[in-house]
Amino acid sequence: MDHQGEFRRAALESGIPDDEINRFCRHLRLAIGLSGRGEGSPVGHIGGSPRLPVGMEWPSAGGVPLPLLLSVDCGALPRVDGFDLPVDGTLLFFVHQEKDFGESRADPGRYSRVVYVPDGTETAVAEPPGPSCVGERIDVCAELRADLPLWLEEGDEDEDWHEFWEDLEWDDMSPFQQRLARYMERELPHLDELRSLAHGLWPSGAHLVIGGYADDEATIGGITAKTLAGGARLSYLDEDALRLASEWIPLANEGGVYAEYYTKFMIRHDDLAAVRWDKALTVTIFDAP
Template identity: 40%
Template sequence: MELYGPFRREAIARGIPADQVDRFAEQLRFAIWVGGGVRGEDVVGQSGGLPRLPAGTEWPSERGIRLPFVASLDCAALPKVEKLPLPVDGSLLFFLGPEKAFDACSRGYDAYARVLHVPAGTETAVRELPSDGEVPRPYPEYGLHAEVVPELPPGLEPDDEDMDDRLMVASDTVKQLISELTHVDELIALVQDLWPTETGLSSLRIGGYTRRIGGSYSPEEQMARASLRARLETKPDLPRSERIRWRREEESRLIREWVPLAQFPTEYEVHFGRFLIRFDDLAAGRFDKMRSFPAFTE
C-alpha cells in the first residue's frame, strides 16, 4: 500500500517545498487499527476467545500465573504498511496479565507479557482454558477488521492547535521541525484531507506512536529516565541542565527507534496494554525483544 508517495506528490502540487515535505514526512507514521464492527470485508484476526497455539505448546504463563489471551492477528491478512515491517505471514498472539505487569513495570522490569509469532505452516490447535489453578479472565470473542490510520507525534497532531500547547508536549525533534518549517499547518491539513479519520473504537493498534495514558510517563520517557539513572551512576555530578538535555535527546532517539507493536484496552478496566519493539527487532522477527509498558488509566 503506497502511502508516502501520494502525500509527497500532493504536497508538492500544492506548492510546498520538497525539502519541507520530506522532513515532515519523516514524522508521519501509519498505524493499523483493528476492531470489531464493519471496518472492511476481511477478518484479520480474533479478539479474545481461545488461542491457537503450536501443537504441544502450553498456555503462556509466568511464575506459575497463566497470562490472559488478548488477541491474535493473521499477518498475511493485515494491510501492508510502508515502514512498518510486520511479518508477512503467520500469526501474532498477544498475552498480558495487566495488574501484575503494571506492578512489575512500576518496579522497573518487564514481566507478565508475551508476544508469540507462529510461522505459517505450523501445526496448531485451539488451546482450551486450563482446568487447574487460576484461570485467566477471558476477553470477549469477536472477529477483527483493519483500517490504516495516519498518526503524527505530539506537537504535530491536528488537535494541537495552540503553539504553546504544541511546544509543551513536543519532543526536541518536533520542536526543531516546528521552528524551521514554514508550512507545518498546511502539511497537517493535507494529512487530514488525504486520510479523513472516521474511525470507531479500536480493540488494538499496531504501529504509529505510543499513547500517553493518564498522568504516567510515555514508554520512551520511562526508558530515557532509566538510562539517565544508569548514567548518573558513573557521572553523579552531571549538572541539572545537562541531565535535562541528555534525557530529552535520549527520548527523541527512542521515539525514532521504537514502535508500538500493540496498544490496547484490557478487560481489567483501569489498565491499558502497550507493547513496544525496536524497528530493527520487528523486521528481524525478534519478538522476545518486545518490552511491555502497561499504564494505569485513572
C-alpha cells in the same frame, strides 16, 4: 502500494514545496488501526481463545497464566513501508495487565509474551487455564492511519495546547522545546496543511493500533524504566527520551481507557526486522484520580 508517493503527489498538488514535504515525511508513519466496527474481512480478534501450536502450553509467568489480549493474522494486514511485520503467520499477544502494571521495573516480558505462529504450523484452539485468561472475543478489521510524533500533532480542538506543549510561553519552554518550535516555524511553514492532508488520506479512530508512535509521558517513562540502568526515568520532554522513544515501535498499542488497565507492546526496529519477539516489552498504564 506506494503510500509515500500518494501523499507526495497530493501535497504537491496543494502547492507545498517538495523539500518541505520531504522534511514532513521523515516524521510521518503509517500505522494499522484495528476496530470491531471496521469494514472488510476480520484480520484477527481481541480476547477469545488463541490457536496455539499443538503441544504448546498456555503462556505463563512464574505459574501465573497470561491472558490473551490480541490475535492477528499478519497476512491479512495492509502492508506498510518501513514496518517489518511478518508477511504471513499469526501474532499472539498475552499480558497479565495488573501484574505488569505493578512491576513497572520488571524484566521486559516478565508478565507478557509475544508468540509468533508461522503459516503451516499445526495448531489447535487452546483450552484456557482459567476464565480470566479469555475475555469476550471481538473480531477486528484493519485500516491505515497516519501517525506523527506527539510534538508535531495538533492540540485538542477545544484548546490551544496538548500534552507536549501545555500552552507554554516562549520563556517557559526548555531549550529543546524552543528548538522544536523554531524547526516547525522555519522548516514546516505548511504544517497544518500537511497534517490535515495526512490525516485526511488515512483517518482512523481505532482503539487498538499496530505501528505508528507511542511517545506519551507514561509510555516513555515505562520504556526508560525497563531499559535504563537502575530503572532510571527520563522526562518525556527530554531530547534523549524522545530519541530513545523513536527507536521503538508499537506492535500493539491499546488506547487509554479511564479507570482501566491498557497495554502497549513495544519493540525496537532492528529486533522486529530480526523477528526477535523475546525482545519486546510492555508498558501497562492505569489512569485514575
